[in-house]
């Protein structure tokens with residue numbers, strides 16, 4: 124009897140569940156949806172479920188990536204210890220040894236080749252605190268000018284367009300709550316429905332309220348389903364198309380003359396330039412019929428309010444920054460900015476795509492969106508950091524140009540935090556070879572990514588479940604990510620790793636932080652008086668107010684929902700319009716006899732960037748387990764490509780092999796390949812090295828290619 128009872132209680136005990144709940148934010152896109160991980164444990168096993176949590180931006184919604192994000196975070200392949208490459212194999216070592224090796228290697232490289240022989244490559248997935256510290260680490264601990272980050276491949280075109288036009292760059296000029304009340308919305312090169320899915324209800328509400336939605340994309344996507352008018356533009360022709368829209372707006376006199384006079388410089392030059400263009404020629408060049416250009420321009424011009432959103436379709440071009448400026452020209456000409464329900468949205472990509480572009484990870488930048496070449500700015504930051512201004516390096520070069528310097532042998536060492544450049548940079552084979560030339564590569568990651576594979580030393584870091592800190596979301600809202608999940612093995616937070624290496628390099632006094640909040644308190648001071656002013660923000664306020672939109676310059680300031688209501692951020696308070704030439708400074712590849720098709724690249728719903736994380740998630744990987752090429756059936760037949768077969772795609776740079784997917788949704792002159800897969804499926808093998816002359820963005824969205832069936 125007692126035996127039976129005992130057994131009964133033991134089984135009960137095994138089944139008894141304890142439940143723990145962890146707050147966090149999704150590790151993926153810029154919506155930064157608040158979520159909770161529920162851990163249900165019995166004696167024998169642990170089960171995880173992710174649920175959404177209410178907040179002002181995503182309102183408790185999650186998409187399929189967020190719902191399954193924990194699958195990679197608790198994956199058995201997470202790196203748990205520092206790992207040193209010995210005879211081509213990674214071997215576990217202690218932190219003590221790892222830091223000692225870094226110190227030795229970094230010192231030797233800098234002694235032999237100078238300070239700038241070391242470089243730092245950061246990320247917009249890390250927190251504001253970590254992005255800030257990484258910039259400080261490069262300048263103060265290493266004393267190198269070479270630092271840049273993956274946001275260069277992401278937000279740089281939109282950022283430079285907004286900075287040049289308005290004098291400041293915050294993704295959304297208005298709060299997200301205004302979207303449902305805007306009367307006409309242009310979505311240019313953005314696939315929100317797959318890339319920021321939880322934002323979609325705002326646009327659905329706008330539609331219910333009668334808004335007219337125009338989507339510009341060479342493909343039909345989940346987002347074009349929202350469209351009242353879909354302009355199926357030729358890849359790379361957005362700047363030309365925007366000229367067409369402007370021409371109609373000016374010729375039909377749909378202008379806001381008062382706004383132009385009071386608040387804009389440069390309108391006459393734009394007016395003169397577009398008057399020299401012929402609308403039918405623009406239609407020909409852009410692939411959008413004249414009537415559709417007229418329709419879009421007329422509706423946008425006539426409606427009382429309007430918004431334009433751009434994303435990587437327009438921006439990841441060798442004329443990306445100027446193409447965005449042409450869309451901003453439309454907003455300025457029609458007076459649809461700085462007003463309720465009218466404004467601009469550069470749809471930020473990565474989780475901290477906004478904050479990580481503000482606090483000093485960029486080659487030419489100091490915290491608070493300050494410039495490293497501006498004497499006042501240098502003095503201010505040197506003072507906050509407690510160093511002499513002369514000790515601060517000058518500006519370096521962009522992400523891809525750093526890789527070119529690795530190839531040329533000028534950069535010998537790289538500290539890589541939270542990025543996978545071997546997959547994400549253009550001309551991927553070149554990038555791999557350049558990185559292989561380094562004397563010493565340290566990669567800080569959660570997994571052995573394709574780039575970490577090439578490292579001499581990998582340092583294990585913590586995930587979104589484990590690292591607290593602030594993230595600035597798609598709106599420009601600073602949010603506090605609470606995170607308290609238990610750390611795997613000996614992994615450390617990115618900010619801790621930075622501080623420990625700085626300490627070993629004898630710079631510990633500048634990096635004596637014991638929590639993200641302490642780092643934030645310094646970041647606040649460093650941002651004070653800058654364009655991205657966080658100085659009125661505290662962790663307590665973020666908890667109470669559920670996030671604050673910057674600028675927030677003092678403790679009583681509520682944050683700024685709408686920008687530019689009275690003035691723009693240039694010295695004279697005015698915005699600047701510029702004519703945007705149809706023929707860009709760097710000519711784009713056009714299909715030709717040898718390479719007859721356009722290739723454009725982008726994303727699918729279930730994967731994230733280079734796929735290192737989402738390919739580890741069984742649910743997400745099952746939805747899309749390999750790369751593919753979307754192709755129109757009539758084009759496919761012309762090149763004897765059946766549906767669902769392997770195809771070789773070649774450009775001047777290289778080739779890949781992926782599976783064909785027939786679809787009438789795409790233009791007949793274009794094929795589309797997502798970039799979430801590596802090695803022989805890495806579409807970046809095909810993309811050229813050319814960069815936008817202003818912002819140094821690669822032209823990910825246009826290559827000329829040929830396709831051939833792969834024999835069975």
Ligand SMILES: Nc1nc2c(c(=O)[nH]1)N[C@H]1C(S)=C(S)[C@@H](COP(=O)(O)OP(=O)(O)OC[C@H]3O[C@@H](n4cnc5c(=O)[nH]c(N)nc54)[C@H](O)[C@@H]3O)O[C@H]1N2
Nearest residue numbers: 312313314318358359434435436472473725726728731732
């Ligand atoms: N599911 C998912 N969501 C993500 C990400 C992800 O990897 N997966 N990444 C996040 C990040 S970092 C970013 S930057 C954002 C990116 O978000 P988006 O910019 O929306 O994503 P993309 O798919 O790169 O490109 C958007 C659209 O541009 C179109 N396009 C291609 N060429 C052109 C062109 O020449 N002109 C125009 N007008 N359109 C063109 C493509 O067909 C595509 O539908 O998404 C974020 N969210």
Ligand SMILES: Nc1nc2c(c(=O)[nH]1)N[C@H]1C(S)=C(S)[C@@H](COP(=O)(O)OP(=O)(O)OC[C@H]3O[C@@H](n4cnc5c(=O)[nH]c(N)nc54)[C@H](O)[C@@H]3O)O[C@H]1N2
Nearest residue numbers: 273277541542543544547567568572724732733735798823
């Ligand atoms: N052809 C083509 N190429 C593109 C694009 C495109 O549209 N087409 N888009 C570009 C864009 S917009 C972007 S943003 C880039 C992104 O390019 P990458 O930055 O290279 O992409 P990720 O996959 O985010 O790489 C992040 C790495 O950091 C690791 N990681 C994740 N979280 C953390 C963390 O908290 N700390 C640390 N230390 N590591 C972490 C992940 O495991 C992964 O290995 O790709 C660009 N490349």
Ligand code: SF4
Nearest residue numbers: 149151152156186189
């Ligand atoms: S991927 Fe973006 S939309 Fe989806 S849950 Fe994460 S943050 Fe939200």
Ligand SMILES: [Mo]
Nearest residue numbers: 276277472473
């Ligand atoms: Mo991005």
